[in-house]
Amino acid sequence: MAPFANRCIKCDSCQKACPVVTIEGLRSFSGPRGLAVDSSRFPEDAEALRDNLYKCTACFRCGDVCPARLPLTGQIMALRRSIFAKDKALGGHARILANIDQHRRSIEPAARRPEAKPSDAKLLYFPGCIAENRLPIIYQSTASLLTKGKAAFRVPERWSCCGAPLEKVGDSERLRLVREENLRFFDGFERLVTSCPGCTTHFIQDYGLEPLHTIELLYEVVGVRKLPALPSHRKVKVALHQPCHLARTVGQHVIDYAAEILQRLPGVRLVEMEDADRCCGGGGGVVAGHPDVALALAKAKVESAKRAKADLIVAPCPFCVMNISRAGGVETVDFTNFLDARLK
Amino acid sequence: MARVEALVIGGGATGAGVARDLALRGVEVLLLERGDFCNGASGGNHGMLHSGARYAVKDPGSAADCASESRVLRRIAPYCIEDCGGVFVSLPEDDPTYPDRFERACKSTGVVYSPLTVQEARGIEPELSPEIRSAFSVNDASLDPFALVLGNMESARDAGAKVLNYKSIQSFKVGRGSIDEVIFRDAVTGEADKVKPEVVVNAAGAWAGELAAMARVKLEVQVDKGTMVVIDGRHTRGLVNRLRSPTNGDIVVPNHSSTIIGTTSAPMSRPGPACATKEDVQELSQQATRICPSLAKGRAVRAYAGIRALSPAATGRDASRGYQVVEHSRQGVDNLVSILGGKLTTYRLMAEKTADLACLTLGSTRSGRTAQAPLCEDEGEPHLEGSLQMYSRRIWRKYGPGREKVLAACAQRSRGTEVVCSCEQVLLGELEHFAAHPDVRTLSDLTRRTRAGMGYCQSGMCALQALSSLASRTEQDPKRMLEEFLSERWKGLSPVLEGDQLRQEVLKRYLLTGTYHLSIREGGC
Amino acid sequence: MLRELPPIKVDALVIGHGASGLMAASALASQNNNVLVVGKGATATSMSTGCISYIRKDILRQERGAIDLEALARSVHPFNDIMERGSLALEEVLLQVSSFFQRSLSDQGLEMTDDAFHFFDMLTNAGTMYSCSIAPSFTASGRLDRLREGSLALLGIEGHRDLDPRLVAAMCAGHVDGVRVRPYWRKLDCMGHGGMTATEAAARFKNGGTQELIKTISDLEEDSVAIPPLFGLQSVHKGMSELCSESEKNVFELVTPMSLPGLRLQDAMERSAVGHGCHLMKNHLVTRLEVKRERAVSALIETPTRRQAVSFNSLILATGDLVGGGLALAGREVVDPFSTFKVGWFGKTEPLPGQTRYDAAMRQVVEAGYLVTHEMRLMTKEGRPFENAFGAGSTLASFSFPTGVGLGGELLTAWIAAEYAKEGS
Helix, strand or coil: CCHHHHHCCCCCHHHHHCHHHHHHCCCCCCHHHHHHHHHHHCHHHHHHHHHHHCCCCCCCHHHHHCCCCCCHHHHHHHHHHHHHHHHCCCHHHHHHHHHHHHHCCCCCCCCCCCCCCCCCCCEEEECHHHHHHCCHHHHHHHHHHHHHCCCCEECCCCCCCCCHHHHHHCCHHHHHHHHHHHHHHHCCCCEEEECCHHHHHHHHHHHCCCCEEHHHHHHHHHCHHHCCECCCCCCEEEEECCCHHHHHHHCHHHHHHHHHHHHHCCCEEEECCCCCCCCCCCCCCHHHHCHHHHHHHHHHHHHHHHHCCCCEEEECCHHHHHHHHHHCCCEEEEHHHHHHHHEC | CCEEEEEEECCCHHHHHHHHHHHHCCCCEEEECCCCCCCCHHHCCCCEECCCHHHCCCCHHHHHHHHHHHHHHHHHCHHHEECCCEEEEECCCCCCCHHHHHHHHHHHHCCCEEEECHHHHHHHCCCCCCCCCEEEEECCEEECHHHHHHHHHHHHHHCCCEEECCEEEEEEEECCCCEEEEEEEECCCCCEEEEEEEEEEECCHHHHHHHHHHCCCCCCCEEEEEEEEEEECCCCCCEEEECCCCCCCCEEEEECCEEEEECCCEEECCCCCCCCCHHHHHHHHHHHHHHCHHHHHCCEEEEEEEEEEECCCCCHHHCCCCEEEEECHHHCCCCEEEEEECCHHHHHHHHHHHHHHHHHHHCCCCCCCCCCCCCCCCCCCCCCCHHHHHHHHHHHHHHHHHHHHHHHHHHHCCCCCCEEECCCCEEHHHHHHHHCCCCCCCHHHHHHHHCCCCCCCCCCCCHHHHHHHHHCCCCCCHHHHHHHHHHHHHHHHHHHCCHHHHHHHHHHHHHHHHHCCCCCCCCCC | CCEEEEEEEEEEEEECCCHHHHHHHHHHHCCCCCEEEECCCCCCHHHCCCCECCCCCCCECCCCCCECHHHHHHCCCHHHHHHHHCCCCHHHHHHHHHHHHHHHHHHCCCCECCCCCCCEEEEECCCCEEEECECEHHHHCCCHHHCCCCEEEEEEECCECCCCHHHHHHHCCCEECCEEEEEEEECCCCCCCCCECHHHHHHHHHCCCHHHHHHHHHHCCCCEEEECCCCCHHHHHHHHHHHHHHHCCEEEECECCCCHHHHHHHHHHHHHHHHCCCEEECCCEEEEEEEECCEEEEEEEECCCEEEEEEEEEEEECCCCCCCCCCEEECCEEECCCCCECEECCCCCCCCCCCCCCCHHHHHHHHCEECECCCCEEEECCCCEEEEEEECHHHECCCCCCCCCHHHHHHHHHHHHHHHHHHHC
16 A cells, blocks of 8 residues: 555645546546545455546646645656556557657657758757657757757757656656767767657656757747747737646746746737636546547647637647647647747 | 344443354344443553464464454455554663563464664654664554444344344243243333343453352452553654563554553452543653653643453453353253353454354354355445545545445535535534434434544534434434533543643533533542 | 655745635735735635634624624634734725635525625534524525525435534424424435445535436425435535426535535635635645744745745645644644744633633643734744734634634635735735
8 A cells, every 4th residue: 555645635636636537537537536546455456446547647636636745647657667567558558669669769660750950069859759740840940049049959869768758657767778879879968958848747747857949949048039020910818738747847947937838929929718727638647548538638728728819839748739630629839849930 | 123043232342243143154143232342441542453473472473363363354344454564663761671581482473573773663663763663563553443343243134143232131930951042121211122042142341250140150250450541643654562571561553543552450349430540641651652652742642440350360551462262061050151251353253253163052063154255245446436536535434335325325415515514524424324223222322333433623513414324214302412412522522621622621611511501520430 | 765856946935735825815915916826635615615704793783894892802712802903804804805715606506695794504414503694605595594484395305414414403493493494315326324424425416416306305295395415516516406497496505514615615715725825735744844033934835746945925824724734733832843933822721702611721731823913924943923924714812713703704814814924015
C-alpha cells in the first residue's frame, strides 16, 4: 500500500478538478483518488482498473489542488510502470514503442523532415517529435523567430525522442536508452530550448537539465517584445489555451509571457476562455491509448473557445495543437506559428 | 409464536451455529439476540481462522480442535475466508526455547506447520522485520466473522428457524424444575412478547452468567476485554503471529482492505460496554511494529474492544480458551443448556456439542450435519456482466449465498451501481437491499452488513447516503439515528486520533458539525 | 534542476489564496500596493458553502447596525477581545468589509445578499438548518422565512450526488417551518450515470440540459423548487435566472458544501483579487521564509521546475488550517510548517453558545493556530510581535471553522491585517 496514500482525507478536490472525470465521467474513469489512493487497497481491482489507468492525461491538476500535496500523477505513472513490467504495452501504445525502436521518434517520421542545422552556436534547439514530423510549421516558425531575434542556434544532427511519451507508457528501459543517447547527442551546449512543454518538463525532471521553453527564451533572452510587428489587416479574437506542462510544471510565468506577447500584437484581442487551463486531452499517452477520451476533451476545449467567441485558439504546445485540431470547429495554431506570421 | 422446541439466546457465532445445527436436524428453533447479531465477542475479534498453532503450546486441546475445524470451515464457508496463510516469527528478545516447544506441540496436536529460514519468511512476507530470528509457516487464514455469523443465521432461516435481533430477555418463568416461559421485549419499540420453549440454549457469551441468574442458576463466567486496532491498507500478505508465549500485541491479520493488529487481555468484573483506550492502542502499535516495521507508518483508522467469556479454569491470558457445555438439572433447571468459552474457529464444533445436549433434552436422536452441509451451494466467484464485474469478488465475500438478491438490487435499481462508499467500494444497491431488510434497525446494522464506512474516512462521506437508504424505511427520527451512529463511530476513533486520521476527523467536523449542525456525543463507553 | 528566475520585490506578499488571503490582498491592492499572492492546493474556501456570517448570532441584535455590547463583553472568543482592544470600531469595520467584499464579488458575477447585521435560516442538502447573514443570491432565495406560503419541491437529479431529496425530506420530516416539502428524483438525458462529481454534473448540464430542466421544473406542482448546484461562476447568474423566468417558479440551490458554491466563491475571489491589481500565482509553494529577528524579509517560491526569491515590505500569512493545509500536525500537536511563528491555543475555552462541544483533545487541535496580537501581528516563538508579518483567517488560533466565527470572521481578520500591514509599508 502506497504510504503517501495515508494523507488523503477524501476532500474530493482532485476528483472535481480532474478533466477526464469531468468530461468522461466517473463511470469511465475512476479519477486520481480512485487510481492513486484507493486502488492500492483492493489489489484484485488491478485488472479492471488497468484500462482506466491509461485514461489519465498526466495534466497534474490533481496534484496541484490536493491540500495534502499528494503526488497523485506520479503514483499513476508508477502503476503504469509496474503493469508495463508485467504485461508489456497497452494495445494503442505498441505503435509508440515500434516507432521508438525503428526511428527513435514517438510517431511515424514524415517523409520529408526539416534538415538538421549543425553549427557551433551555443544555443541548442530541440524541436521534438511533433514539431519535426507532424507540425513542421512549428519548427520553421521557431527557426524564423530565433533568426529574427538574431539568436544563433543549432539543431543536433541526431537526436531521439525526449522520452516523455515512454514515461507515460511506463517503459523505463527505453526511457533510459533515449536519455543516454540524447545526452551524448547534445554534445555540449550553453543553453537548451524546446518547442514542446512536454519535452521541457521531461528534460528538467528526468534528465536534470535546465532547458527553456521557446516562449521563455523569446521573452527573457531574445527580447521578442522589441521586435517590430507587421501592421494588422484584420482584427482577430484569440483564446490562449494554457498547456498543462507549461502552466503547471514549467510555471505560470510562461503563460503570462505568452499573454503579454500576444496582446502587444496589432489587431490581436485576447479573449478570456473558460477553463483555459483545463487539459485539452493531448497528454499522458491518451491520444494513442484512448483516442476517444482525447477527442472528448478536445471537443470540450473547442466548446469553451466558441463560448468565448474566439476566432482562433493559440496553444503554445505541439501536442495541444494536434489534439485540439482533431476536434475541429475552431482553428488552432501554435504560438510560435502565430507570432512569427505577425512579426516582420 | 406461543411455543417452540428450542429457544437459543445469543446471536453471536455460537448461537448462530446452534440455531443452524438444530434447524438442520429438524428442530423448531427461535433465536433471540438483544442487539444486532455479533454483538459480543463475535463482533470484536481479529477475524482469525486459527490453524491451531497459536494454542499448540498452551492449550493443546484447543489447538487440535482448531486444526480440524479450520479445515471444516474452509469446506463449508469458503466465501467467509481469505486463505492467505500465516507465519509465526520470533524476535531477538523472545524466549529462545519457544520455537522448539512450538514445533513439538504442533506435531503432537496435529497442527500443520513448516519451518522457514529467515530469508524464506521474508520472501513470503517482505514487510517482516529484518531482526526476526526464527520462523514457521502455518495454515492460518483471515475470516470475516460477520459474514460467517450472518451466513449461519440465513442458513438456519432457510431450514425453518425463526431468528430475531433486538429482542432482549426480560424474565424466565421457572416452574417445577424447568423454564416454562420466557418473556422478551423489542429493544427498539419496547413491544413485549413471550414464548414457551421446551429447551433453552444459553449462548449469551460474556452475559451467560447474567442470563443464567435470571433462572436462578449460578454460572460463573470470566469476562475479559481485548482491544484491536485497524490500520488502513494491507500491510502484510497473510497473518503474522509472534513466536512466543501469547502476550499483548502478538497478532497482525489482513482483513478485506485493512490490517488488524491485536490484542490485549484485561479481566473485567462484569460484562458491559468495552472501549479501546489510547494506552491500549499505543501498546499494540509498539508491539506490532516490532514484527512489521512498516506498520509504524500506517494510518490507524479505528480501535475497538471485544469482550470474551472464558471458562473459569484459570485467570487472564492463561485461562483456557476451550469451551464448556453445561446442563443445569442439578441446579434445579432441567431444560437449560449453557455453552461457555471457545473461539470463533471452533464455533461449529461447540455448537454441535451444544445441540447434541439440547437434543438429548428434547428426546431427539438426530445427529448434526453442519460439518457436511455448506453455507453456500456454489463455491466460485460469480461471473458478472459489465461494470459489476469489478465488484463481483467483494460482493461474493461479503454476502455469499445472499449475493444474488444483492446483485439484483444493484442491477435493477436506477442508481443501483452508484458507488456510495468509495473507501470500501460499496454500491447503492447494496445499501438499498439491506436497508429494506427487517433485521436492519440502525445505521450501524446497515454499515456492518455492507462494510460501508469501514474505510479510512470512517463514514465521513457515506453516513448521509446510508441514512437516506434507511430513513425512508423506519419510524425513527433520522437526525437522532445519524447522531447515534456518529457517536458510535466516535468511540472507535477517539483512541487513535492523531496525524492523518485526526486531519480526516477535522474535515468531517467541518461538514457534520460545522455545516450540518449534527451533535456527536463524545466520551467513552 | 530547478531554474532560478530573477528575484522580485513587492510591497506585500500574501501566502495563501483562500478567502482570507485574497481579501487581505484585495484590500491592500485597492490602496495601490503591489501585492503578490502565492498559493497551492484547494482551499477550504473552495470546499465551503459559499455563505458567510461575520459575527455570531448572539452578538448581533436584529436591528441593523446594532451590536449587543454586553454580549460582546461576556463573550470570550479571542476575536471579540481583539476587536475590543483594537482601535477599529467593530460596526464600522463590518460595514467596510461587507461592502468591499460584496462589491468585489458582484463585479465578478457573484451576487450576494447584502445584510451583515441579520441572520436568516436556510435548508442544507442534508436536511438540517443553516443560518448566515450573507449568501449567494440564488441560494438565499431559499430563505425559509420567504417560503412560508406554499410548498417546496426538492428536485434531485439522478447521478448528481449533491442533493438526495429523500434524505432531506426525511431529515426535516416532510416539512420545514410549516412549509410542506416533497422529494422528487428526475433523470436528465444529458447527465452521467453511476454518480458524478459536481464539476462533471456542471459540465454535462452545460451541454444542453437547460430546456429539459426547465420543463421538469415546470411540471412540478410546487411553486418553489430546490435543485442541486449546476453552474460554475461564469454561468450561475444567467443560468439560474433563466430557470426561474422560464419556469416561472422560485428556483434555488440548497446550502451545499464540498461543491460548486465553494468553487464559485473561490473563483470569484481570485478574479476579484486580480481585478484589484494583485498578482496571483497559484500552484506555487513557498518553501522558505527568511526572517531577521522581528522582521520578515524574503521568501522562496517554487514550482516543480522553477524557483524564485521574493522580498517584500510586509507579509500576510493566510495559509489555512489542517483542512486547507497551512498548519501541520506532528502526532497530535499542531505546528508551524515554517518553524518561525508562535502556534498555540487559548486554553480551556468553553464552547460559545451554539457552538459544538468537542472532545478536549479534538478541541485543542481544532482551536490551535498562529497566535496574533490585536493588530493581527504574528509572533516569534518567544512571543515577540513581528513588525511586518501578519496572520489572517482560519490559520489563526480559534478561527478555524466551526470553532471560530465562520468565514466572515476570517474575512474580518484579513481586513484588519491589511489595515495594519498597510501602515507598515
